[in-house]
Amino acid sequence: xxxxxxxxxxxxxxxxxxxxxxxxxxxxEKLHVYAKRGDLHIADSGAGIFMLAEAGGxxxxxxxxxxxxxxxxxxxxxxxxxxxxxxxxxxxxLSAAFFARHGFGHxxxxxxxxxxxxxxxxxxxxxxxCKITETEAVLELFEASFDRYTGCLPTLPELGExxxxxxxxxxxxxxxxxxxxLYGQAGNVSTLCNIAVAQNMRGRGIGSSMLSSxxxxxxxDGRSLLRLWVADENAPAIGLYQKHGFKPxxxxxxxxxxxxxxx
Numbered sequence: 001x002x003x004x005x006x007x008x009x010x011x012x013x014x015x016x017x018x019x020x021x022x023x024x025x026x027x028x029e030k031l032h033v034y035a036k037r038g039d040l041h042i043a044d045s046g047a048g049i050f051m052l053a054e055a056g057g058x059x060x061x062x063x064x065x066x067x068x069x070x071x072x073x074x075x076x077x078x079x080x081x082x083x084x085x086x087x088x089x090x091x092x093x094l095s096a097a098f099f100a101r102h103g104f105g106h107x108x109x110x111x112x113x114x115x116x117x118x119x120x121x122x123x124x125x126x127x128x129x130c131k132i133t134e135t136e137a138v139l140e141l142f143e144a145s146f147d148r149y150t151g152c153l154p155t156l157p158e159l160g161e162x163x164x165x166x167x168x169x170x171x172x173x174x175x176x177x178x179x180x181x182l183y184g185q186a187g188n189v190s191t192l193c194n195i196a197v198a199q200n201m202r203g204r205g206i207g208s209s210m211l212s213s214x215x216x217x218x219x220x221d222g223r224s225l226l227r228l229w230v231a232d233e234n235a236p237a238i239g240l241y242q243k244h245g246f247k248p249x250x251x252x253x254x255x256x257x258x259x260x261x262x263x
Contacts, residue, residue: 043073113246145196190218192228
């Protein structure tokens with residue numbers, strides 16, 4: 001395994017496009033950010049190309065598999081946990097069996113839900129956008145609410161950039177942060193990244209209020225499509241999203257994890 005730079009990312013992109021059905025590559029922007037920080041590594045073997053991004057005590061794995069019957073790269077981070085996520089429609093992808101054969105276990109399945117905003121943006125903004133000085137509290141709330149491996153947690157610098165761009169919505173009561181929502185934007189799509197409510201404040205409509213604000217923000221910014229991912233066993237969250245008009249769009253993702261023996 002070795003450090004990966006921009007040239008290797010470009011080669012990986014080409015391979016991922018060629019082997020699209022056995023890859024979880026969704027665009028190179030994130031990988032270039034990891035590479036710039038020196039946190040991106042590459043390992044290759046007869047099985048394919050594997051890009052590993054350091055994510056605070058574990059690695060996120062991006063892959064393009066050429067041969068499902070070949071062995072995974074032998075130096076694929078034996079000392080740290082590795083997490084990979086694969087999107088699919090219909091049957092579970094063949095890559096699931098490949099990773100199971102190499103010691104990865106199923107962590108969870110997510111479903112994607114979408115909302116078309118055309119003629120459907122009647123929510124009013126009710127919450128304040130996050131101040132940059134509040135991002136540490138937002139990160140603490142996210143860390144307390146999500147699993148470290150499967151929660152897709154942002155870094156503090158990423159939250160700072162999101163706050164500067166107005167992509168964090170918060171709920172404050174008596175000067176304390178009790179809810180936060182982080183979203184991203186690309187083209188006409190607005191994507192919910194994380195939403196969390198403090199444990200002692202749940203059941204008071206805070207999550208619903210922040211969702212309404214996100215929908216209104218997206219509509220005012222000219223976004224026509226909203227998307228989010230939710231664990232398929234999280235019935236309360238799915239019910240909340242459905243109340244706001246979201247529906248499953250047929251895309252699912254499987255998250256697998258391989259933990260090292262000393263974790």
